[in-house]
Amino acid sequence: MAKVLIHATVSLDGFMADESGAVDWMNGFAVDPEDETVVGGVVGSIGAVVGGANKTQTIEDGGVPYGGIVGVPVFLMTHSAHEPVVKDGITYNFVVDDVVEAVNAAKRAAGEKWVSVLGGTVSRQCLEKRLVDEIVLDVVPILLGSGISLFTGLSEHITLERVETSAFASEVHLRYRVLA
Numbered sequence: 001m002a003k004v005l006i007h008a009t010v011s012l013d014g015f016m017a018d019e020s021g022a023v024d025w026m027n028g029f030a031v032d033p034e035d036e037t038v039v040g041g042v043v044g045s046i047g048a049v050v051g052g053a054n055k056t057q058t059i060e061d062g063g064v065p066y067g068g069i070v071g072v073p074v075f076l077m078t079h080s081a082h083e084p085v086v087k088d089g090i091t092y093n094f095v096v097d098d099v100v101e102a103v104n105a106a107k108r109a110a111g112e113k114w115v116s117v118l119g120g121t122v123s124r125q126c127l128e129k130r131l132v133d134e135i136v137l138d139v140v141p142i143l144l145g146s147g148i149s150l151f152t153g154l155s156e157h158i159t160l161e162r163v164e165t166s167a168f169a170s171e172v173h174l175r176y177r178v179l180a
Helices: 033-044 055-060 099-110 120-128
Strands: 004-011 015-017 046-051 074-078 085-087 090-096 114-117 134-140 160-167 172-178
Touching (some): 004 099, 033 046, 033 172, 046 120, 074 099, 090 099, 099 114, 099 120, 114 120
Parallel strands (some): 004 114, 004 134, 046 074, 046 114, 074 090
Antiparallel strands (some): 085 090, 134 172, 160 172
């Protein structure tokens, strides 16, 4: 069955977006081919995505996970039912208020590939429900000082084991196994 991972690019101070939700600060840093290999290896292993957004933000406003390059099924957490939407070859499924069902559906869709969990709220819910196998972070050299945190708000401590660390041009790539 699929491995479930939280995959995010974060600032050195742990923010995944600025206060307005923008992520344009992630761009413009020096990148080495080895950085691209590390990130490409993760992205190439993804078979489905679980995220916390809505139809308007994700599909209509172009906030497509991974910019649409992975082309895999997306399972979006919502508060109201909606029929699946297919756009640009990607099927967006909507799961109402049940992160366990969203992850299980994504695992079925991913097969032997990985399920990538995106977004702070959904990531924290998945961690607290023990649904996450690994956390993969690509850290860029910027301090935002404030913004949307990936992990702030966890209701308990989560113990991790470092699996892999690498650094090349400007990014640091961290990979952890979730223990408890």
